Amino acid sequence: MTRVAAIDCGTNSIRLLIADLVETPNGPSLTDVLRQMRVVRLGQDVDATGEFAPEALTRTFAAIDEYAQLIREHGATSIRFVATSATRDAKNRNEFADGVRQRLGVDPEVVPGEVEAALSYAGASSVAPAAPGTHILVVDLGGGSTEFVLGNGLGPVASRSMDMGCVRLTERFWRLAKPTAESIAAARAQVNAVLDEVQRDVDFSLVDRIVGVAGTITTLTAAALGLDKYDSTLIHGAEVDIDKLESTVAFMLEAERETRASLGFMHPGRVDVIAAGALIYGCILERVAQASSGRITTATASEHDILDGIALGLGTGH
Numbered sequence: 469m470t471r472v473a474a475i476d477c478g479t480n481s482i483r484l485l486i487a488d489l490v491e492t493p494n495g496p497s498l499t500d501v502l503r504q505m506r507v508v509r510l511g512q513d514v515d516a517t518g519e520f521a522p523e524a525l526t527r528t529f530a531a532i533d534e535y536a537q538l539i540r541e542h543g544a545t546s547i548r549f550v551a552t553s554a555t556r557d558a559k560n561r562n563e564f565a566d567g568v569r570q571r572l573g574v575d576p577e578v579v580p581g582e583v584e585a586a587l588s589y590a591g592a593s594s595v596a597p598a599a600p601g602t603h604i605l606v607v608d609l610g611g612g613s614t615e616f617v618l619g620n621g622l623g624p625v626a627s628r629s630m631d632m633g634c635v636r637l638t639e640r641f642w643r644l645a646k647p648t649a650e651s652i653a654a655a656r657a658q659v660n661a662v663l664d665e666v667q668r669d670v671d672f673s674l675v676d677r678i679v680g681v682a683g684t685i686t687t688l689t690a691a692a693l694g695l696d697k698y699d700s701t702l703i704h705g706a707e708v709d710i711d712k713l714e715s716t717v718a719f720m721l722e723a724e725r726e727t728r729a730s731l732g733f734m735h736p737g738r739v740d741v742i743a744a745g746a747l748i749y750g751c752i753l754e755r756v757a758q759a760s761s762g763r764i765t766t767a768t769a770s771e772h773d774i775l776d777g778i779a780l781g782l783g784t785g786h
Contacts, residue, residue, distance in 0.1 A: 471501065473544035474779035475535060477551040477576065479511030479611025479635045480741060481683060482528060484535045485775045486542045489782060496780050501542055503775075505683075506531040507737020510555075510564075511612050515636050519560045525567065532571045539572075549576045550778050552584050552610065557631075581629020584608070584774060585615040589624050591776030592681045602676040607752055608774060609684045609745055611635035614752075616670045628669045632662045634684050634738075634745030647721050647743050655744065659751045672759035678766075681773035683738055684745030689769035690733035692716045698733040704771040710753050713767060717750035 474485045483505045487498040508527040514520065539547060549568055555561050555578045568576045579587070588608035600621055608615040612633040618626045641647070641655040680689075690698055692708045692715075720728065720743050729739045738745075756764050 470546060470782070471542065471544045472779050472782045473535075473539045473542075473547045474775055474782070475532075475547070475549045475572075476773075476775045476778060477510065477528070477549065477555065478682075479514070479552070479613070479633055480509055480737065481505055481507045481611070482510070482531050482535075483775050484538065485779050486539065486544050487779050489779065496782075498776060498779055502538065504535065504538065505735075506534070507735060509611075509635065509737070511557075511635050513639065514557050514612070515639050518557065520558045520564060525564060528564075529567050529571065532568060536571050546782050547572055547574050548778050548782050549574055550584075550587070550774070551576045551578050552613065552774075556580070557612070581613060581615060582627055584613070585617045585627040585629050586624055587777030587781065588615050588681060588774040589617040589619050589627075589777070590780055591773045591778075592679050592770045593619060603674045604677050604679055605670070605672070605675040605756065607678060607680045607685070607749070609633065609680065609682050609749055609752075611741065614748060616666050618670050618674060626670045628666045630662050630666060632659060632748060634741040634748065637744035637748060638741045641744070646724060647747075652721060652747065655747055656751060659748055660755075663751060663755050667755070667759075672756045675756055675760060675764055677768065678753070678756055678764060679768045679770050680749065681770045683735065684742065685749055686769050686771060687734060687738055687742060688713060688716050688720070688746055688749060691719070691731065696732045698735070700771045703769050705768065707766045707768045709766055710757055710764070713753060714750055717746040720746035 470489045472489045476483045486502040487500050490497050508531050510524050510528045512521045512524040565576050589606045592606045603620050606617040610633045614632050615629045617624050641651045686703050689703050689706055692712045
């Protein structure tokens with residue numbers, strides 16, 4: 469048994485998993501010791517400026533300092549730090565890499581979208597393993613990008629990563645203002661154009677089940693379930709009707725900021741970007757339902773995602 473620490477640094481949040489990793493005949497297995505999440509908005513304005521803002525780096529380094537202390541306290545002996553969409557795009561990513569190295573003693577892995585997709589599939593598919601002859605579509609909706617991975621019982625068979633996430637869409641179309649009918653229509657048109665590209669590589673008609681991961685999707689699931697507060701034990705593995713999720717999407721797009729902020733399950737760092745994330749997920753669900761001729765009527769949420777894939781990789785060496 470090895471105690472490992474995995475860090476997923478995305479565009480909106482940075483998350484830590486400390487777990488005990490055990491090699492089994494069926495591959496590596498994880499037992500959670502600690503999970504933490506901080507919303508640091510590392511990708512603030514990267515879409516517009518092409519580089520990390522100084523205040524975004526300050527927030528992120530403060531969170532990494534906290535994580536370094538937790539890793540020491542819990543005795544993790546192996547650390548893996550993976551950075552995704554915003555870091556791929558930032559011109560001053562060396563400054564970020566130097567800060568990570570100083571604090572954790574490891575180099576951040578700035579992974580391409582295809583690797584990000586495979587890591588997400590490895591973590592998410594544990595909640596709903598594909599039965600023989602069936603396909604699962606894992607959707608990892610982040611702040612800067614969204615990954616689509618179609619897989620079966622043997623692993624991924626097709627994937628696509630697109631620069632379409634809740635932070636990126638918010639900054640492009642409405643920033644902190646309430647979405648208008650015009651901005652929603654423009655954003656929806658852009659998302660659908662992206663999905664046209666995705667479907668050239670990932671055949672939605674093969675999907676037998678959708679599994680959605682990351683904070684936007686788990687938050688929308690909490691809303692659809694009618695939870696008073698965020699409860700990962702109720703959200704993880706929850707299968708919700710697409711009709712219910714679509715009505716939740718409509719609510720998030722129509723709600724005033726104060727209304728979104730007052731929701732007991734809503735993390736403060738998601739209040740300003742949840743509407744864009746909801747729009748993206750709603751478009752994806754609509755596409756998959758259409759491609760399946762109505763056969764797909766539900767979507768499952770998973771709390772296991774790229775973070776678990778990163779940790780599992782410490783057992784497999786990749």
